[in-house]
Amino acid sequence: MSLNVIDLIKGQLGPALVSQAASQFGESESAISKAIGGLLPAVVGGLANNSDNPAVLDAISGASSNGILGNLMGGSSNNSIISSLLSLIFGDKLSGLVNGIASYAGISNNSSSSLLNLVTGATLGSIGKYAADNNLDKSGISNLLGDQKGVISSLLPAGLSLASLNMGDWDARYKFDNDGDAIKAPAQEEPKIEVTRSTAPNGTFPDRNNNDSGGSIWKWLLPLLLLIAVGYFIWKQCDKKETTTTTTMTDSGKVVTDTVNAKKSDTASMKANAKVDENIDLNGVSLKGYKGGMEDNMITFLKSGGYKNAKDDAALKKTWYNFDHVNFKLGSATELEAGSEGQLQNLVAILKAYPEAKIKIGGYTDKTGDEAKNLKLSADRANYIKTWLEKQGVGSQVTGADGYGSQFATVDASASNEERAVDRKMSVRFAK
Numbered sequence: 001m002s003l004n005v006i007d008l009i010k011g012q013l014g015p016a017l018v019s020q021a022a023s024q025f026g027e028s029e030s031a032i033s034k035a036i037g038g039l040l041p042a043v044v045g046g047l048a049n050n051s052d053n054p055a056v057l058d059a060i061s062g063a064s065s066n067g068i069l070g071n072l073m074g075g076s077s078n079n080s081i082i083s084s085l086l087s088l089i090f091g092d093k094l095s096g097l098v099n100g101i102a103s104y105a106g107i108s109n110n111s112s113s114s115l116l117n118l119v120t121g122a123t124l125g126s127i128g129k130y131a132a133d134n135n136l137d138k139s140g141i142s143n144l145l146g147d148q149k150g151v152i153s154s155l156l157p158a159g160l161s162l163a164s165l166n167m168g169d170w171d172a173r174y175k176f177d178n179d180g181d182a183i184k185a186p187a188q189e190e191p192k193i194e195v196t197r198s199t200a201p202n203g204t205f206p207d208r209n210n211n212d213s214g215g216s217i218w219k220w221l222l223p224l225l226l227l228i229a230v231g232y233f234i235w236k237q238c239d240k241k242e243t244t245t246t247t248t249m250t251d252s253g254k255v256v257t258d259t260v261n262a263k264k265s266d267t268a269s270m271k272a273n274a275k276v277d278e279n280i281d282l283n284g285v286s287l288k289g290y291k292g293g294m295e296d297n298m299i300t301f302l303k304s305g306g307y308k309n310a311k312d313d314a315a316l317k318k319t320w321y322n323f324d325h326v327n328f329k330l331g332s333a334t335e336l337e338a339g340s341e342g343q344l345q346n347l348v349a350i351l352k353a354y355p356e357a358k359i360k361i362g363g364y365t366d367k368t369g370d371e372a373k374n375l376k377l378s379a380d381r382a383n384y385i386k387t388w389l390e391k392q393g394v395g396s397q398v399t400g401a402d403g404y405g406s407q408f409a410t411v412d413a414s415a416s417n418e419e420r421a422v423d424r425k426m427s428v429r430f431a432k
Contacts, residue, residue: 005123005148006044008130012069012122013040020073021118025111035105035112039119042097044148046089047123051145055286057138059085063128068121080345080392082120087288087342091277095339109338280346283353287346294321294428295346301430302354313432320362320427326385328426333380344388347428351394360431361385361401366420367413371405379403381426399431 013036022029050056059081068079086094102112131141279286280295289295298321301307310316325343329335351357363378382401389398409423 005127005130005144006040009040009044009119009123009126012072012126013119017072021115024073025107025114027107027111031105031107032111032115035101035107035115036119038101038104039097039116040123042101043089043116043120043123046086047127048145048148050089051142051148053088053286054138054284055088056085056145057141060124060128060131060141061138063124069125069129072118072121072125079117079121080348082117082124083341083345084287084349085124086116086120087345088286091288092339094342095337098338110335113338282349285349285353287349288342289346290324293324294343295350297321298347298350298428298430302350302357307354307357307430310430310432316430316432320429323426323428326426328381328384331377333377333384344385345392348389348392348394351389351397355397358397358399358431359428360399361389362427362429363401363403364408364423364425364427365406366411366423367406367409368420374405375403377403378405385426 018029018032018036021027022032025032047056047060062081090097098109098112098116101107101116102109105112107115127141127144130136131144134140136144276290277288278291280289280291280293280299281287282295282299287295301319307316323343326340327337328340329337347359351359361382363380363382365374365378379402382403386395386398386401389395406423409420411420411423413420
């Protein structure tokens with residue numbers, strides 16, 4: 001019988017830790033226990049789903065020596081290895097997991113995110129310790145993780161499924177849910193339509209007058225007209241436009257209602273063209289990001305020698321790299337949206353891989369609202385990211401952080417909120 005690693009991890013997440021977490025996060029102990037019960041199988045399932053990924057195996061192999069088990073409450077929240085690993089195994093489903101567990105357990109998103117880091121730290125530390133105690137190499141760790149695919153299907157608490165965590169069919173092939181019907185409903189047969197012929201001696205409608213041998217013209221003309229009308233109705237429905245009304249608060253505090261009309265075919269095209277996170281190679285380490293996105297472009301520039309060959313800051317200041325996933329909560333300069341730290345951890349990894357490289361942070365708003373407030377908000381956000389990077393040990397590589405407000409905004413203030421979104425961003429550039 002294969003080892004259930006969750007039994008190893010539960011020893012690190014006992015009543016004492018639950019009580020400490022409840023006190024630190026301002027939640028009830030029952031809610032913390034409930035959240036951990038949902039997060040633990042999700043994390044183990046994520047690792048099992050990536051049992052052959054070198055980055056996952058490296059993280060587990062090194063966990064036994066970094067002392068993470070001895071300081072789960074204090075050492076997990078800002079651990080770059082944990083943040084990078086979560087982005088790797090969950091990708092764009094990370095925020096769905098955080099929000100889903102928060103809703104399920106009745107805790108805040110911040111508490112859910114912190115607990116996710118804590119549970120991941122306990123998982124890495126426990127599996128790493130077991131591997132070290134039993135002399136497992138990376139191949140052995142991979143086999144151990146792979147064995148979990150057969151035992152995790154029943155470990156999610158009752159009433160919780162990947163569908164409820166907004167994670168869709170992230171791991172449907174392992175039936176990783178506690179109520180499979182929430183993800184995959186059983187196939188249903190198409191209803192059969194039977195066509196019968198009348199056996200009445202006078203035809204299908206024996207009480208209808210049929211005095212003339214050729215029959216009335218309406219016998220065939222009326223059904224034909226009805227068929228044409230139905231066909232026209234279906235055609236109009238297919239061409240019907242969808243109308244979506246969105247109410248949004250801008251960075252400047254202004255509430256905007258935006259109505260967007262789009263054909264169904266256009267909506268399908270937009271979905272097909274949506275960006276998808278892929279593995280971006282950083283000198284042998286995989287980072288999750290878009291092809292042609294921030295990480296990809298920065299790494300390409302560094303590998304090409306562009307930074308090394310730049311003579312001064314003037315040669316670098318014109319090229320900015322926009323964050324794809326880093327977003328602040330509306331009106332805030334101190335609270336990041338769930339999932340934002342993953343890309344910040346990617347930036348940390350890039351800076352550590354190229355310690356000679358230096359960067360500068362920039363914040364931007366659109367053209368709406370008071371410009372003085374826009375400048376302050378954008379500057380506060382840029383400085384928040386600078387401070388966050390300093391806490392990750394790369395502060396010496398950050399030369400500054402500025403807010404530019406709407407100075408470089410390109411979309412008119414009268415444009416729709418959706419169109420102006422391109423001007424509301426956080427960016428980074430290389431510096432000397």
